[in-house]
Amino acid sequence: MKKNIYVVGAVLLNEDKILAAKRAEGRTLGGMWEFPGGKVEKGETPQAALKRELAEEFSDQITVGPQAAKTAVYEYKFGIIHLTVYYARLLTRNFKLIAHSRIRWVSQTELTSLEWAPADWPIIWELEHTDLKQVKFYD
Numbered sequence: 001m002k003k004n005i006y007v008v009g010a011v012l013l014n015e016d017k018i019l020a021a022k023r024a025e026g027r028t029l030g031g032m033w034e035f036p037g038g039k040v041e042k043g044e045t046p047q048a049a050l051k052r053e054l055a056e057e058f059s060d061q062i063t064v065g066p067q068a069a070k071t072a073v074y075e076y077k078f079g080i081i082h083l084t085v086y087y088a089r090l091l092t093r094n095f096k097l098i099a100h101s102r103i104r105w106v107s108q109t110e111l112t113s114l115e116w117a118p119a120d121w122p123i124i125w126e127l128e129h130t131d132l133k134q135v136k137f138y139d
């Protein structure tokens with residue numbers, strides 16, 4: 001049986017743009033675009049996991065908002081990924097990349113032109129049709 005892997009990703013917003021991050025070559029799914037984030041650790045809330053991952057990956061602090069799309073489930077050779085993404089805003093902008101080769105702010109219409117990790121596609125299609133102006137942050 002393949003293992004279930006629970007992953008959180010940040011849909012970072014800057015006005016009407018979304019941040020895409022390119023996984024560094026040599027990593028699992030190297031060269032593909034994703035939402036920054038990673039695996040949820042035991043005993044951690046998704047929000048805490050997201051804040052920890054952004055601090056580790058970018059050296060940045062974020063505010064986490066509501067879930068941005070339905071959880072996507074995708075079976076890779078190495079396991080079954082359950083990917084849940086949350087809207088988030090950057091409180092700092094250090095972008096000290098360690099796990100990514102580059103980042104890009106993309107408009108909703110540009111989203112589908114990137115080569116996203118396979119698990120991300122249902123989320124991308126949902127985000128493409130979401131009114132980002134309606135997204136509310138409560139803290």
Ligand SMILES: Nc1nc2c([nH]c(=O)n2[C@H]2C[C@H](O)[C@@H](COP(=O)(O)OP(=O)(O)OP(=O)(O)O)O2)c(=O)[nH]1
Pocket residue numbers: 007008009027028029033034035036037038039081083117118119120
């Ligand atoms: N952060 C993130 N991970 C994603 C996305 N889409 C997707 O398939 N993944 C996969 C890639 C990884 O297998 C896993 C996230 O784990 P991780 O980012 O902590 O990866 P990692 O480098 O620790 O993984 P590994 O190389 O040790 O296997 O989820 C996404 O949009 N964001």
